[in-house]
Amino acid sequence: MTAPNPSTALARVVVDELTRHGLSQFVAAPGSRSAAAVIASASHPDTNLRMSLDERSAAFFALGVGRASGIPSAVICTSGSAVANLMPAVVEAAAAGVPLVLLTCDRPPELHNTGANQTMAQTGFFDRQTRFAADLGPGEDRPETVNMWRTTVDQAVSAAMGSPPGPVQINLVFREPTSPVTDDGRATAEPFQSPLGGEGARPSVSLGFVSIVPELPQDLISDVDARRGVVVCGESSPEAARSLGDHLGWPVLIEARAGGRSDDVVTAYQHLGHREDLIPEMVIRLGAAGVSSSMLRLLGMDIPQVMVDPHGRWLDPMRSAAWSIRADAHSFWRVMSDKLPRATDTTWRDTWLGADSEVRKIIDQVVDGYDHLTSARVARDVAAATPRTLVVGSSLPIRDVDAFSWRTPHQVVSNRGLSGIDGFVSTTLGVATTDPMTVGLCGDLTFLHDNNGLLLEQKPSLTLVVVDNRGGRMFEELPHARHAPQFDRLFTTPHGRDLAILADFHDLEYVLAEAPEDLGEITGTDSIRLIHVPIDPVKDREAREQIKQAVSQV
Ligand SMILES: Cc1ncc(C[n+]2csc(CCOP(=O)(O)OP(=O)(O)O)c2C)c(N)n1
Structure with a gap:
């Protein structure tokens, strides 16, 4: 060169x-x-x-x-x-x-x-x-x-x-010329004579990363042995969480953003906060956790809490951790399973799984009882219909997937580092370079915030499901909804724009989903499919209330 x-x-x-x-x-x-x-x-x-x-x-x-x-x-x-x-x-x-x-x-x-x-x-x-x-x-x-x-x-x-x-x-x-010439008409330069290297395939310095199997503190092992706990899988490996839970005889609560949810783990924990018999004596958290307020309550309990992260990050918003363990989830499970015998009594875990399955059935009945689409149904059905990769926007969509999706694809991505609503379309396009069946799920403001992202060239194919509840309805869940003047203008900010026009402008494949059956087949496009789901915010609030009432009886 x-x-x-x-x-x-x-x-x-x-x-x-x-x-x-x-x-x-x-x-x-x-x-x-x-x-x-x-x-x-x-x-x-x-x-x-x-x-x-x-x-x-x-x-x-x-x-x-x-x-x-x-x-x-x-x-x-x-x-x-x-x-x-x-x-x-x-x-x-x-x-x-x-x-x-x-x-x-x-x-x-x-x-x-x-x-x-x-x-x-x-x-x-x-x-x-x-x-x-x-x-x-x-x-x-x-x-x-x-x-x-x-x-x-x-x-x-x-x-x-x-x-x-x-x-x-x-x-x-860079000094001019910045085009590959010695004279660009405005500036001149001498050719660069030194060899640029580039023989062979290796970089100048090759990089290696070794993951070290941790030695765990003895008091941690004794505590885990003596207590009935839960494993919380945040942004971590659901497989490792399952293995750990199986070994300890503890229920495994998988947050939506971990991906890989199915019937053998607890997914409806958000609706079980009132059950005193399910309060654990210890929590092992794998990766960043705490999407919902009910999970944050669990993580804030005054019981021994272990945070496990491969980078030793301090992921403890409730300042309640007793141990910070720098380990990847698989290594942590392996060391634990070496040190402790496999649990034989499954009563504690079965109680959790029984309650979880009961609550899920009740919610399904309520949600399936409506002939119109609700946010809860969209979250549940879109997650279930996504083959491998789901990208979920901050605001209500990630909370709804967390609260109502019992099955999620293997990979769920959400920008929860800072939970911004910015950059959603572009993040989803980036993710879709690794999986052409990628589905993105977001609110209408989140979609509009980054519609410039659709101006990218060579866009990978993907499906975008936009829950159009006419503004930022997450704010309705907060105290401002009751106390702030001009609540809609200052918080919800309904825009009154028709997303179909935007779809036309960006040459997207536009699908209007108004009934539950419209969400059956959502992937399989070779371009960008926009599934526009208009949601009536008043009816949606009523549905949330009805779900709350129904699960409080369990
Ligand atoms: C960059 C950025 N700006 C502002 C916010 C504050 N915020 C949180 S949720 C939200 C509204 C999102 O509305 P929408 O995407 O329609 O979703 P919904 O609340 O209706 O689920 C806003 C503005 C944020 N999280 N990130």
Whole structure:
């Protein structure tokens, strides 16, 4: 590899080194300062570059790819305010532990602090939100330069995929010309003579990650042995949670975002908070947990609580944990099952499973009794009809899937790091690069917030189900609904827009779902299918109330 100018050399080396770590999905928004990086990633044989019109959406797309595949995607943007548009996805990636590589393109030092156009301090712009940040460039043609570029990329990928994973920034400083020429009509440059490397397939520094099997504290093992507890599976492995529960004879409560719910685990715990006989003596939590207020109540109980996370993250919003164990869920289960005999008495677990199944039946009866669609039914039926991957928006949809979906596909993704309603469409598109049968479920405001995401090119196929209850109805569940003046205008913010028009504008396959049977077959499109589900908010509130009444008798 050679290059006609230093900026092209820098861009080619960075893109090439990233691909050697397995990064293939690149996304960029148009710009001039980023030209060298965009051209290099469009020209490399091992990349797939998509263009997006909006940097915020582009970054969420990259987040979705990283989330679903575990391999970071690289997002490229031009200098100035474009960089700031990456921030929403960066904070979500930082909070949720999702690998993400930002290639922010910058103007050279001589243009900084001069009032030059589109120029701002970009180095370290993301501050504590990134796991690593470095400047590369402007390209200096010296023998050691290329090695420095490549090993800096290695460091960035190592940090992005480290423990915990997260976002990293490489700020690429480019002097003109940024097209692959020595003279672009405005500026000239000497060709970059030093070899760019790139022989063989390996990166300069290959990365390895070893998961260490933990040694557990003896008092923890004794407590687990002596108590009747529950295993709570948050953002973790439902298989490991099941194995642990089976071994200990404890019920396993699987939050919707863990995926993999089925009849052999507890899924309707949200409706069992009133059952005193089900109060546990101990809780083992796997990964981040606490989508619903009832789960938060359980996690806040004054009983021994163990938090288990592969990165040792402090996931304890109720400040009630007694142990923080840095272990992946499978290793934790293996060590526990080595130390403790398998439980033979299943009475405690059976009581939980019996109550769970009874509550589910009652809710199903109420929900199936309506001839119109309710949010609860949409959540239950969409989750059940999704083959492998479901992406769920913050606000009511994730709470409803948590409360009413007894079966969920293997993978459920939700941006719960910071629970923003932003970037939903783009995150779903990013996730769909790994599964063409992906289904997204969100509210109408969440959908509208990121409809620019639909301007992405080469969109993977997917189904988007939008629960259109005319505004942000989650606020109706909060005290403001009773106490705030002008509640609708200030909180619910109904927009009065017809989503069919937006579907037409974006050339989507539009389906209007008005009756329960319209949600039978939802996947199987080779484009983007928008399933628009209008929900009457008044009737929906009544249905929620009726469900509450019905389960209080169990
Ligand atoms: C970026 C961002 N802005 C604002 C909020 C606050 N917020 C939480 S829920 C919500 C309303 C969402 O409405 P919709 O998507 O229609 O879902 P619904 O509440 O009806 O389920 C808002 C604005 C947020 N979480 N994230």
